Amino acid sequence: MNELKNILEKAAKQSNLEEKLLFLNNYINNKIVFSTSFGFEDQVISHAILSQKLDKIETFTLDTGRVFQETYNTWNKTELKYLSRIKPFYPPTEELEKFVEKNGINPFYDSIELRKQCCYIRKVIPLNRALKEASVWITGLRAEQSNNRHDMHEIEFDEERQLFKFNPLIDFTTKDCFDYLKKNRVPYNPLHDKGFISIGCAPCTRAINEGEDFRAGRWWWEDQSKKECGLHSK
Template identity: 50%
Template sequence: MTDAAALTPELQAKIERLDALLDTIGQRHEAVKFASSLAAEDMLLTHAILSRGVKIGIFSLNTGRLHAETLGMIERVRERYGYDIEQFHPQAAAVDEYVAQHGLNAFYESIDLRKRCCEIRKVEPLNRALADVGAWVTGQRREQSVTRAELHEEEHDGARNIAKYNPLADWTEADVWAYLKAFDVPVNPLHARGYPSIGCEPCTRAVRPGEDSRAGRWWWESRDTKECGLHITTIPVTVIGENASA
């Protein structure tokens, strides 16, 4: 059931812009993929893409350490939209080597070991997922953390030499949840248990009152190190709709 009439005019305008952005992205590039964490922002984009038939493929990184609730969202997307989200897994040999050398949960011991785990379970699979596309889409928002405060709607991913788009860059958390409610989008049940940002199970906890939305990610680290390596090699470019080049 959809209740789009309950949306404010401001959010209606954001939705219209989002739809136009996604259409432009799908038309501009021969092949585009959306990297979904299966959390709230990414379910919003999943709905925006699949409900309108936008030419953007959707995949998820199955790290081998995800919550059962997160994995369950893959089936919920299949049931709701008739779409099978492509899954990319880490290389088993690399995982086995890391565990043998450092231990299963060595990421708690140092930032270097945590980043190495993320490299194996997330970054390398992401590189494979994006090897055949000219652009990718994320659900990142500026409001999420200090590491994303300067996020741009359109960027160049220098590591992979492809375009990168963050269509929800200026959306607030309230915007996201208003959209999800209005369009009756399925959401990860962990959100209702205090998880605004969801990653691997051992690296994610519920947040406390007053904490920012990513405080539960790698909570043992300082705020300025809380990225896994997926989003640190980008250069801002002209925003679509403002004389952006094709």
Template identity: 55%
Template sequence: MIAEPTYSLEGLTGQLSGLNNIEALQTLAGLFPGEVIFSTSLGYEDQVITDLILSNNIPIKIFTLDTGRMFSETYSVWKKTNDRYATKIETYFPNADAVEKLQTTKGPYSFYDSVENRKECCGIRKVEPLNRALAGHKIWITGIRAEQSANRQSMPQLEWDGAHTLFKFHPLMDWTFDEVTQYIKDNNVPYNPLHDRGFVSIGCQPCTRAIQPGEDFRAGRWWWEDNSKKECGLHSHEETFKP
């Protein structure tokens, strides 16, 4: 019986060194067949990665989190993406009992009252479904870019996620916003029309607004909070063990 190969962060980083995005995604899919997964929010960056995966027939599972609070425009680009690539993006919903309890006890807009309440809502609507989606996988592909926020500028393209016990790969980490939008234009990739109205980072409808010229990329997310708190818990950086 042949033992399953194991990879260290350093070793896997070496395997990806010098590869372009398509080659890197193909390599990961080959090294971890059936164990590579991509989470899309259907925003600019994620639409680029979706196109890279599906246009090149790379066997990577694609899913999205439907929080129940999404913009209608997000559902529209979701349908256009399924139609364009003849695919079916998998969907993960929050636990209905948890949502019912939250809204019964705290009302529909508790997340405006405190950071703790907002994180509770994100935990129910996003983090728990994400954990279910990632279970059993070894590579998580994301659309994170260094430009998006200060705490992402020091992130490597490949990292170990101790909270989810898998590797995270960020293909567009070094891309600029202009490079992302140019790729969308050049390849006629479906995109969310909210981007044309100043929405750069698009999440749940009550928690997202358009940004003004000169504002930080993440200013439109949870705009009533301090910038240092603007993460929802999907991308934690617990490193209890680094392989």
């Protein structure tokens, strides 16, 4: 564990994103995974991984079955650009069927409890499958995304899943990300140009207004400052 942490700390000291991820790819023999939702942060990391063909880093996505068509289009364009496949993980069919049969197709508007149940089935369960046996989980988390993530660090330890989270964009601004995408001609979700900053499932995401918090467009009907789905404890 200490050896792995030392490698992550050395990776964090590399001069840019590409070199950080290349360092991980070259020096970590344990399973490394990167989770993408095809948002602009994740597209930055996807480019750094796929353009360098870092084959020891497994790139995966969670297909909840309720994402925007624009997200699927971005997924397809990404695979075509880098001649790569991104591994999908899906919700457990039986549990999802029972949940919808009991509660209806859009129960998340009725209560926070039902919304969290939906997130758990569609996101958390498949995520835990994707993270099985992984030692390092690369994420697109940024401090700027919410007050709740402001105090996060580039290297964190997920106690629940017993693995390290590596957040190489933690200090990136939104401008940094879009400058990177433009410079490298990386495809990104066109919903970002329509005011959608944090993009999740279609029924649970809206565009935000100028001055609103980055996460205001997620589960906007909930009067809570900490809007998470269970993927990240922070």
